[in-house]
Amino acid sequence: MTDPFRVARQALSGLLAVVMLLGAPLAQAQEPVHALSVHAPAGPHDLQVVVAEGPANGAITLPSTGPATTTLPPARGMLALAPAPSATAGAVNVASLADLVAATPVPANLSAELECLAGAVYFESKSESLAGQLAVARVIVARSHSGRYPSSYCGVVFQPSQFSFVRGHAMPAINHASRFWANAARIAVIADQGSWKSPVEGALFFHAARVSPAWGKTRLAAIGGHIFYR
Template sequence: VLLLALTPAHGFAIDSLPDNSQVCLAKNIYFEAGNQPEAGKVAVAHVVLNRVAHERFPNAICDVVYQTKEYKTSWKTGEQIPRRGMCQFSWYCDGKSDVPLDSVTYDLSYKLAGKIIAGEWADITEGSMWYHATRVYPYWAGTLNETVVINEHVFYK
């Protein structure tokens, strides 16, 4: 059960953010947790906001969502594209299209992103800045403190 926060959790006001912040957060929700109940979506979104608020990460939602360690040149187009496996969020550099295909799920993700940015949902991750799917155990998981398991993700700080 999720509870609405009475005060904004991060102090972000939608009108003070670049127009695409909600889109960036919605795409991350969609691709990382689109198949999960609302709690999973909220948790994934809060990891992005927790990173935005931390000095170690970029201070803008889109910059956090699209953060990558390395780019390569596409042999097809000549464009710079993220190198597979080098992104903070795997969907961005998995080689697949980044265009949401399920309009209903994306619409829900977009609306939820707006509410989360506005501070209408409390952070249920206890300040987590990392997570992974329960079906895997990445090398870095043992170096962090597990905070909570929500749906199909394990969260850490």
């Protein structure tokens, strides 16, 4: 006769064995997932992704690192412009013509053209104010550009019957060691470069204030001992 208790114990043992066999994979699956680090190559955009520990339920949680910052290159066809240089880059920043004259070095060797221009300033206006000297120089510059007179400073200065100090197509001797010549040379450089605007810009004629020729021309200004006309 079969012992019913023995049969029951055997059945229970078999059931427990089945449960243990089925439970082993489940226990293994519930083991924690270890942290995983993924590194991109080192550089300005070095990236590190860390997978946090947790149950193997198929979900991966990435820790927040804050908002991403993205730098985009300029769009095609668009140029990134550098700040424009100052329009007076390399120029002397001065408040008056006197300051500009003081800041202008006396050239060691003037060209023949500037020698003619400075000579005209010296003989026509060396006793005038700096503004008066510049006005005389700018008339000579304007004549050389007008198309109505010779195209060089020397040609304008030595044109017959134009400047009373010219004798036989030559200038009298100049005292190059004097301050008058130093100022005349500086004024010639300033007038040639156009680095200071004169009140008589565009004037082609002038005469001494002590005379009154009937020229019928447009008067621009009187500076010192000269009156200037267009």
